Amino acid sequence: xxxxxxxxxxxxxxxxxxxxxxxxxxxxxxxxxxxxxxxxxxxxxxxxxxxxxxxxxxxxxxxxxxxxxxxxxxxxxxxxxxxxxxxxxxxxxxxxxxxxxxxxxxxxxx
Amino acid sequence: xxxxxxxxxxxxxxxxxxxxxxxxxxxxxxxxxxxxxxxxxxxxxxxxxxxxxxxxxxxxxxxxxxxxxxxxxxxxxxxxxxxxxxxxxxxxxxxxxxxxxxxxxxxxxxxxx
Numbered sequence: 078x079x080x081x082x083x084x085x086x087x088x089x090x091x092x093x094x095x096x097x098x099x100x101x102x103x104x105x106x107x108x109x110x111x112x113x114x115x116x117x118x119x120x121x122x123x124x125x126x127x128x129x130x131x132x133x134x135x136x137x138x139x140x141x142x143x144x145x146x147x148x149x150x151x152x153x154x155x156x157x158x159x160x161x162x163x164x165x166x167x168x169x170x171x172x173x174x175x176x177x178x179x180x181x182x183x184x185x186x187x
Numbered sequence: 188x189x190x191x192x193x194x195x196x197x198x199x200x201x202x203x204x205x206x207x208x209x210x211x212x213x214x215x216x217x218x219x220x221x222x223x224x225x226x227x228x229x230x231x232x233x234x235x236x237x238x239x240x241x242x243x244x245x246x247x248x249x250x251x252x253x254x255x256x257x258x259x260x261x262x263x264x265x266x267x268x269x270x271x272x273x274x275x276x277x278x279x280x281x282x283x284x285x286x287x288x289x290x291x292x293x294x295x296x297x298x299x300x
Binding site: 081108110112117118119120121122125132133135167169171174175176177178179180181183 | 275286287290291
């Protein structure tokens with residue numbers, strides 16, 4: 078069975094640009110969450126989507142947005158990139174409170 | 188953002204030794220999860236705990252959900268080289284209608300031959 082898949086795996090962007098990250102959940106999982114992990118820290122919650130509706134948002138600025146599609150895949154968008162947005166962005170699909178993560182997208186902002 | 192208090196921050200142990208790490212929080216959680224993360228990879232779920240006092244094993248791994256619902260520990264018995272990695276605890280709670288995880292800062296485990 079395929080796990081959570083994310084694309085791209087690596088990305089380099091310039092300050093001020095916009096980026097879109099993509100995630101496909103485990104088949105049958107309707108909930109997708111996004112986390113940001115900076116070097117040396119644990120992941121930080123950004124968004125949760127369930128059945129295409131936003132269920133929650135972490136302490137991130139409005140430059141961060143997301144959506145979930147009818148097939149339960151999801152996109153995370155970040156506008157006006159800052160150097161501090163450089164991090165590993167993780168997508169997780171979940172069922173019964175257990176979250177399963179993808180391999181992440183490593184975003185570097187220069 | 189909030190992170191749980193996870194200790195120790197790093198451990199160096201000999202192969203075959205047992206390992207213990209723990210997480211504490213000022214908040215109550217409904218679930219406790221333990222993950223292992225290798226360099227360049229996403230976290231891999233090791234154990235999930237759902238009830239206060241619950242003790243669960245997965246092979247050489249044992250974890251417990253604290254009675255107060257504010258802490259959890261993970262034990263690894265008879266460590267082997269492939270146990271090397273960063274271990275994260277995560278507390279799960281409902282915030283509004285969102286089910287979100289709050290992570291610890293990680294325990295870096297090194298197993299010496």
